[in-house]
Amino acid sequence: MTEQSAAHAAAVTDRARLAGSAYRSDRDLAARQSLYHWQTPRHDLPGIVAGQLSGVRGRVVEVGCGNGTFIQRLRADxxxxxxxGLDISAGILARVPGPVAVADAARLPLAPGSADAVLALHMLYHVPDIPRAVSELSRVATPDGLVIASTNSHRDKAELDDLWRRAAGDVLGTGQGPARISLSARFSLEDAPAFLGVEFSRVETIELPGTVTVHDPEPVIAHLASYRAxxxxxxxxxxxxxxxARTIASDHIARHGTFTVTCLSGVLVCRR
Ligand SMILES: C[S@@+](CC[C@H](N)C(=O)[O-])C[C@H]1O[C@@H](n2cnc3c(N)ncnc32)[C@H](O)[C@@H]1O
Known part of the structure; x- marks a missing residue:
């Protein structure tokens, strides 16, 4: 690991930064979530998770539930x-209908085998010790329980990384500029099966590719700005x-009519 990627990993997992800034409210998370409104095909991620839970009865725990997108859908369906719902940020939980509690994925306040399904959606890359968190998910699930994780591919939204580097290079006067921080690189869709395979003998990956097409730069700029923490x-x-970046994206749209972003995320369904 380079010095810079070690510093990035520390920043991506820093609890004070996560709970006190990045996810103190859902402002930045919501900006990232809303980019998918412009994606084709539209993947109903909460619906996909609900579908995977169709055979589950009893108790379902979502670790790192954020602004409650999945919890609220499951409550309805x-x-x-x-x-x-559990999360390390009390702030982001404030508007999620209960029961919810502040808890760390590395030390779940739950008895062994007490959950019929455990969800860890787009959150394991924020945990300092990923194997420990995976072992916690496994510990609290019943022996025939389901664990569902999700994350992004290494290739996800490469055009946004390129846009950032071009814009940063222009600002610094250096041509291609330095890369922006990657949030999900520590637990990418490509790496996730190996992490999860330590605890689960069956890990099924459901890939969710898509293309975001915008005619206005603002959803893309809001996504870039959501890294402000x-x-x-x-x-x-x-x-x-x-x-x-706003100027570059606007110029691109003026010339080509649209700005497109290639997305690849996925859901990992794990069984013992
Ligand atoms: C990218 S958001 C995902 C929220 C939600 N699962 C979703 O997919 O919409 C990551 C969430 O994980 C939470 N989180 C980060 N580290 C955590 C940890 N160690 N234990 C519990 N939650 C954590 C953050 O506070 C944030 O709400």
């Missing part, structure tokens, strides 16, 4: 389930890079 981790001035 599966009123028979006993749902519990990690502004200090970027070698180029954050706000100036965002402004330059």
């Amino acid at each position: 599966r009123p028979d389930l006993a749902l519990l 990690w502004a200090d981790q970027h070698e180029a001035p954050f706000d100036a890079t965002i402004e330059r």
